[in-house]
Amino acid sequence: MGTIQQNIAEVEKRVADAAARAGRKPEDVLLLAVSKTKPVEVIKEAVACGLTSLGENKVQEIMEKYEPMGPDVHWHLIGHLQTNKVKYIIDKVDMIHSVESLRLAEEINKRAAAKDLVMDVLVEVNMADEESKFGVKPEEVEAFLHDLSQLPNIRVRGLMTVAPFVENPEENRVYFRKMRELLVDMNGKKIDNINMDTLSMGMTGDYEVAIEEGATIVRVGTGIFGERFYPNKA
Numbered sequence: 067m068g069t070i071q072q073n074i075a076e077v078e079k080r081v082a083d084a085a086a087r088a089g090r091k092p093e094d095v096l097l098l099a100v101s102k103t104k105p106v107e108v109i110k111e112a113v114a115c116g117l118t119s120l121g122e123n124k125v126q127e128i129m130e131k132y133e134p135m136g137p138d139v140h141w142h143l144i145g146h147l148q149t150n151k152v153k154y155i156i157d158k159v160d161m162i163h164s165v166e167s168l169r170l171a172e173e174i175n176k177r178a179a180a181k182d183l184v185m186d187v188l189v190e191v192n193m194a195d196e197e198s199k200f201g202v203k204p205e206e207v208e209a210f211l212h213d214l215s216q217l218p219n220i221r222v223r224g225l226m227t228v229a230p231f232v233e234n235p236e237e238n239r240v241y242f243r244k245m246r247e248l249l250v251d252m253n254g255k256k257i258d259n260i261n262m263d264t265l266s267m268g269m270t271g272d273y274e275v276a277i278e279e280g281a282t283i284v285r286v287g288t289g290i291f292g293e294r295f296y297p298n299k300a
């Protein structure tokens with residue numbers, strides 16, 4: 067790994083190359099810098115390089131970093147969200163990637179209404195049907211979208227998946243392809259208020275394959291900031 071600046075240049079080049087291979091424009095892919103566990107000073111280096119959209123998987127970390135990072139960044143909540151914590155981030159994040167239950171969606175809708183805003187959300191889909199993963203099953207997405215379409219203060223922008231951890235990113239191509247097919251298929255159902263344009267898929271290990279298969283947001287942490295350390299907070 068190089069400096070953060072070098073890492074970002076490398077990732078941006080790979081994003082552009084992958085987009086070109088798929089006949090897509092690099093600006094149609096948002097590089098979301100996943101800043102979880104990283105301190106504000108380090109995140110500011112990435113922002114200085116132009117990465118102003120930041121992904122965090124814990125409400126607590128967004129709360130801690132929100133003021134110090136200032137108003138010029140865009141926060142995305144990408145991890146599992148507990149219903150009782152929605153109120154803390156409802157007016158702090160641009161998008162919630164991890165909507166996977168009606169109970170959670172209803173809470174987001176309620177809190178958004180109270181703040182007079184409409185929250186952009188993605189439906190998290192467990193494409194590989196992994197026991198350990200959050201997300202709705204692909205075959206449950208249609209019914210879920212019908213439910214979500216009734217909630218006026220959320221706007222369903224698309225789908226998100228966390229693909230399996232694999233050595234060879236080609237192994238995940240099938241899941242990324244199926245996600246895109248699912249999005250096209252769901253848009254074709256003409257569900258009220260549902261017209262999705264966002265596919266959040268691909269992480270450090272597999273974002274190039276994800277872009278080739280249509281990702282519009284890739285969530286990259288390690289590739290930008292290096293390894294994460296989880297200190298034992300005993």
Ligand SMILES: *Cc1c(COP(=O)(O)O)cnc(C)c1O
Nearest residue numbers: 100123144269270285286287288
């Ligand atoms: C941590 C995390 C990422 C980034 O993972 P890297 O492999 O470090 O790029 C992406 N998406 C989610 C949901 C995460 O929790």
